[in-house]
Amino acid sequence: MSRLQNKKRHLNVLTNSHSPIAEAYRSLRTNIDFSSVDEKTQVIMVTSAGPEEGKSTVISNLAVTYAQDERKVLLIDADMRKPTGHRTFQLSNRAGLSSVLSHQSDLEEVIQETEVSNLYVLTAGPIPPNPSEMLNSKRMGSMMQLLREQFDIILIDTPPVLAVTDAQLIASNSDGVLLVIHSGKVKKDIAIKAKENLLRVNARMLGVILNNVKRKASEEYYYYYYGS
Template identity: 65%
Template sequence: MLPSTNKRPIITHENPKSPISEAYRTLRTNIEFSAIDEEIKVIMVTSAGPGEGKSTTITNLAVAYAQADKRVVLIDADLRKPTMHHTFQMSNRWGLTNVLSGQATLQEVVRETEIVHLDVITSGPIPPNPSEMLASKRMTAFLDELRGKYDVILIDTPPALAVTDAQLVATKCDGVVLVIDSGKVKRDMAIKAKANLDYVKAKILGVVLNNMDRKNAESYYYYYYGAQDNKK
């Protein structure tokens, strides 16, 4: 399997001085300050539905952490429609599913990127039982192993309303960021996605409102507000 040629630009890497890149750094800072007394190391990013920008958000957030000299690993746990191998132009022959099925070790699936301090673990072959894999004890053990090697572990999952995968992974994370497309997703869908995460007692760190201003190309496309503001 050849690496993907469908390269997707990562703005925080290619244009770190842009207003959008600054917005991702603000998101990183807000997450760091969201839990003063608790360690936020394993962070899941999901969305209500497809096409809201969760994978773009988590990729740029990962770069923002790496630029702050954090050792970062980005995991593609969207075992139904993975995208990280496209973004980083990598083969997806070996990845997370190989580890969870006992076919590979961490050392065999983790890959360095051109971005200093940022490693990636692609999804691996799409399995017939993604939910069971993500809920497994082997997934928990894998994340525990990563905790000992990285400062920040970022996990991309399928949308929260599509399947139960996001809820299952959320129970293994220190916090969750929910991405909402402000011009696409209706309020009741966003509320239901949050309710699904609340049901499994996920710690929601905040919400990213995507595409706040489509007319101004230099506007902040991403706006973060802390979990305490969700109650307003």
């Protein structure tokens, strides 16, 4: 088995579609769909307060869940500091988001199909020296407008909100934000600070995902609730 295969992220909605975790993702999708009556929620950003809280696992499973609902979905790995999306779906990362924003590749050249029907991925691409500047560029805004015309749902994976400013910058190009919090690991004041940083840039908070909440010793699941 190759090194790439060893690092493949576990997607519960594919490997165990009848599990409580898979059902939780379907519930999350439904809650997002009904979270707004008057405003369209097409572009959703997923971030976390700090590292290793499971945001990339959450967004990957959520992307599959949307694709299974017969919607054309694009997952953008905008974590150009520690990209993981290409490993999750076993894709090349020779060119990606950074290549488009630096004018080295055209958008249509770097969007890749996955083995999941209706699901496409824009990997992060080579790690650039200036991720924040790229994400705050006019080219990023123009790219997002084009993608809105091509996809039903766009999910954007970002670096942790308290680590760098990238998530706050991307929030301006998003219709809503999901904040992933590792239950039992992240202190309440840190979670509140992460939320406040997002609200400071007028991010529309869709809610918070409590990750790794344990019902029983043998069961882990994801729990979603609306943010106020």
